[in-house]
Amino acid sequence: MKKIHFSLIIVLIASVVMIFTPADPLLSQAHEHGEACSHGHGAAAAPKAEPAVDPHAGHNHAAHDDHDEHERPAAVDPHAGHDHSGHDHSAHADFSAMPIEELYKPECEHKIKMINCDECRYELGAVKMTEQLKKMLKTSPLSTTAEKHEVAFRGELENDNQLFRSVSSLVPGVIVAMPVRKGEIVEQGQILVEIESPELSHTALDLQKLIAELALAEKKLAREQMLNEKKIGALQAVQEAKAARDLLAIEIKCSKERLKLSGLSDSEIKAVAAGGNSQLFKGRLKVVSPIRGRVLMLHANIGGMVSERQALVDVVDISQLRAVGQIKEADLPAIVRALKKGAVNGYITTQAYPGFQFPVQALSADAGLKAETRMLEIQLAVKNPDELLRPGMFIEGSLQIGEGAAKPALPAAAVLEDEGKQFVFIKHHDSMLFRRNVTIDGQQGDTIFIGSGIKAGDEVVVEGSFLLKSDILRGKMGAGCAH
Numbered sequence: 210m211k212k213i214h215f216s217l218i219i220v221l222i223a224s225v226v227m228i229f230t231p232a233d234p235l236l237s238q239a240h241e242h243g244e245a246c247s248h249g250h251g252a253a254a255a256p257k258a259e260p261a262v263d264p265h266a267g268h269n270h271a272a273h274d275d276h277d278e279h280e281r282p283a284a285v286d287p288h289a290g291h292d293h294s295g296h297d298h299s300a301h302a303d304f305s306a307m308p309i310e311e312l313y314k315p316e317c318e319h320k321i322k323m324i325n326c327d328e329c330r331y332e333l334g335a336v337k338m339t340e341q342l343k344k345m346l347k348t349s350p351l352s353t354t355a356e357k358h359e360v361a362f363r364g365e366l367e368n369d370n371q372l373f374r375s376v377s378s379l380v381p382g383v384i385v386a387m388p389v390r391k392g393e394i395v396e397q398g399q400i401l402v403e404i405e406s407p408e409l410s411h412t413a414l415d416l417q418k419l420i421a422e423l424a425l426a427e428k429k430l431a432r433e434q435m436l437n438e439k440k441i442g443a444l445q446a447v448q449e450a451k452a453a454r455d456l457l458a459i460e461i462k463c464s465k466e467r468l469k470l471s472g473l474s475d476s477e478i479k480a481v482a483a484g485g486n487s488q489l490f491k492g493r494l495k496v497v498s499p500i501r502g503r504v505l506m507l508h509a510n511i512g513g514m515v516s517e518r519q520a521l522v523d524v525v526d527i528s529q530l531r532a533v534g535q536i537k538e539a540d541l542p543a544i545v546r547a548l549k550k551g552a553v554n555g556y557i558t559t560q561a562y563p564g565f566q567f568p569v570q571a572l573s574a575d576a577g578l579k580a581e582t583r584m585l586e587i588q589l590a591v592k593n594p595d596e597l598l599r600p601g602m603f604i605e606g607s608l609q610i611g612e613g614a615a616k617p618a619l620p621a622a623a624v625l626e627d628e629g630k631q632f633v634f635i636k637h638h639d640s641m642l643f644r645r646n647v648t649i650d651g652q653q654g655d656t657i658f659i660g661s662g663i664k665a666g667d668e669v670v671v672e673g674s675f676l677l678k679s680d681i682l683r684g685k686m687g688a689g690c691a692h
Contacts, residue, residue: 382408619669
């Protein structure tokens, strides 16, 4: 009987489990919401995998939602509770077009004027002037500049022959050291080559010999003069001693000149005369650079024999270059008339630095046209203090001649760009700086002509404006109101 009762209990438990265990998740959902079940639970069901644990199990959803389907809670709005009326985070362009007086009126979600809010002011395109900014910025009233007629040209950069030096050996000898390489910058007076020259050694030793002989001649002259004063010696002996002394002095002077022509400096010659430069007695000559520049070419190697006046090193200063430009025959009259008044200013561009303009001056024009091209060549001076340009570069440029109409103009550094829009910063009441969108009406060199957006007399930031750009554009980098 106990076994029968135990079997019945197991059967009952299994039946209860089958009744309350859903066949699939959809049936489970239907049961939970009171829908009728159309399945018969009398048949034995095939064993199934354990259903996934429902994270909502044990919760009474009827108390929270009257709908059949569950809804996910909405994401938390970080701006919830704030009144954003009248506060558009993307309205930079609109604010830039508004009159500045109107920008002092809008309020932000912090219930204060936007112009006074450190978190929202940038949306107006405004930056507060500080003492530090005053030291870093430079402003200037918008003024007008006459637009000039332009003459276009093309050409090529060259070395300035006035800044080119070919350093040669002044004595024959053997190269024992060459501490520079092609392309290196050398300073004036820096050693380029060291040479050992037997000829220089002989000249230095001859100078020492002559100096010693002069000392003896001076003593002999003094002795003869003393004897003559005592009526012991003849006057002729005094005169001969004096002549010998003077001849040695002349030979010493000639010897020093030969050393100077060999490339020795005055201080080195004095050292030889005093017997204190042993390197020169060995004929060791240091050839130095006459200018500051770059090593353009090396014409010899260590251990090589060099003859007198043989070129060793070419040095050139490229901080200023020359350019040969070619202009059309039709532009010849205007250029010739302008050159009669002096140098003509202009600018050049290169493929190496797109968008950069380098100032130039036209100095002269050739006597005739090139027969092959019917073009007139003009000589231009190009300042290159940063050595960005190199001889051999092809250039395009323009010379500015004649006076045109006066237009509002600013330095190119004053105009910034954002998403295709150009803008500047103007100062207002010495306390605020405002972004103002502008249109461009042309450019000549470093001068940009302004079409609209600001008016004459506006105090424009002409230096350091890039420091302000990052502040008003910080919304694009994720900055904004701190909620």
